[in-house]
Amino acid sequence: xxxxxxxxxxxxxxxxxxxxxxxxxxxxxxxxxxxxxxxxxxxxxxxxxxxxxxxxxxxxxxxxxxxxxxxxxxxxxxxxxxxxxxxxxxxxxxxxxxxxxxxxxxxxxxxxxx
Amino acid sequence: xxxxxxxxxxxxxxxxxxxxxxxxxxxxxxxxxxxxxxxxxxxxxxxxxxxxxxxxxxxxxxxxxxxxxxxxxxxxxxxxxxxxxxxxxxxxxxxxxxxxxxxxxxxxxxxxx
Numbered sequence: 001x002x003x004x005x006x007x008x009x010x011x012x013x014x015x016x017x018x019x020x021x022x023x024x025x026x027x028x029x030x031x032x033x034x035x036x037x038x039x040x041x042x043x044x045x046x047x048x049x050x051x052x053x054x055x056x057x058x059x060x061x062x063x064x065x066x067x068x069x070x071x072x073x074x075x076x077x078x079x080x081x082x083x084x085x086x087x088x089x090x091x092x093x094x095x096x097x098x099x100x101x102x103x104x105x106x107x108x109x110x111x112x113x114x
Numbered sequence: 115x116x117x118x119x120x121x122x123x124x125x126x127x128x129x130x131x132x133x134x135x136x137x138x139x140x141x142x143x144x145x146x147x148x149x150x151x152x153x154x155x156x157x158x159x160x161x162x163x164x165x166x167x168x169x170x171x172x173x174x175x176x177x178x179x180x181x182x183x184x185x186x187x188x189x190x191x192x193x194x195x196x197x198x199x200x201x202x203x204x205x206x207x208x209x210x211x212x213x214x215x216x217x218x219x220x221x222x223x224x225x226x227x
Contacts, residue, residue, distance in 0.1 A: 033213050043151075043202060045218035091157065097213050102147065102206075106156040 002027045004094050006105035013082045014113050020067075021077045021108045023092030033095040034068065034075045039107075040088040048090070051075065079110075087112045117141065120205050120219035128227055132193040135222045139186055139207030145169070146188040147216060148180055149204040157204070163188060195226045 003026045013019035025034070036048040051059045051068050058066050063083075067076045079086055092105040117140035127133055139146050148160040159172035163182035174180075177195075182188040192199060202221045208214035 035215060037218075044220055045204060045206070045216075047215050047217070050215055093216075095213060102159065102216055104157045104159075 002029075002094050002096055002103045004092050004103050004105040006090075006092055006108050008108045009106070010109045010111075012111040012113055013079075015082055015084060017082055018078060018080045019082055019110065021079075021090050021092075021110065023075045023077070023105055025073050025075065025092075025094050025103075027073070027094065027096065029096055032097050034066075035093040035095070036064070036066070036075075036077045037091045037093060037104075038086075038088045039091065040085075045091075049077065082112045084112050084114060086110065116217040116219065118143075118205060118207050118217050118219035120203075120222050122222060123220065124223050124225075126225045126227065127195060129195055129197060131195050131226075132191065133195065133224065135190040135192070135203055135205075135224075137188045137190070137205030137207075137219060139188070139205075140217055143207035143209050143217070144186065145208045145210060145214075146182055146186070147206045147208075148174075148188070148190050149206065150201050151204060151221075152198075152201040160190070192224070197226050200224055200226045 005024045032053045034051045038046045038048050049061045063080045065078045089107045091107045094103040119138040121136045144165045147162045149157045160174040161180050162170040177193050180190045204221045206216035206218045
């Protein structure tokens with residue numbers, strides 16, 4: 001079974017600084033998809049970024065980028081120029097491309113400090 | 115707006131009762147997922163449907179059941195409710211069975227008293 005591990009339950013960062021959230025996963029598959037979701041205090045789940053395992057280039061969405069290390073099974077999220085609105089719970093997720101369930105990590109609670 | 119609609123937004127009921135949560139996926143999405151999120155907890159996968167058929171089952175209690183109808187909307191039925199069933203229940207949809215991002219509804223907050 002696939003597992004997703006987020007080893008940082010809580011993190012904080014000063015406004016305008018950069019922060020990196022860690023995620024590791026375990027799978028025997030070669031083709032899969034990885035995602036980061038954000039859950040602000042409103043509890044809505046918002047897709048932040050997506051990475052296909054067959055792509056070597058790291059995905060980027062504005063201030064959000066990932067560092068995807070396939071051999072190490074690592075998928076970290078970097079948030080640049082942190083803003084107060086980035087305060088949220090961040091979930092890493094794995095999709096095996098076999099039609100089975102989406103696997104979510106336990107989340108990292110990020111607080112941006114003014 | 116994700117395009118996924120969940121009703122009701124809030125539900126308060128007593129122990130032992132039965133409730134039905136409803137989800138309408140984004141237009142064109144064939145796959146529907148249900149997740150449970152208890153207070154300060156992660157997302158617990160309950161069940162997935164694709165085009166009307168059950169595709170994957172997670173930690174779903176026997177007291178819970180779900181189905182996806184021909185028009186692709188889905189319902190999650192929770193019966194013999196217990197205090198511990200109080201949680202935020204999310205529905206999410208995607209185009210395919212896999213490899214597509216999940217788009218989440220705003221959730222139904224269930225409170226069992």
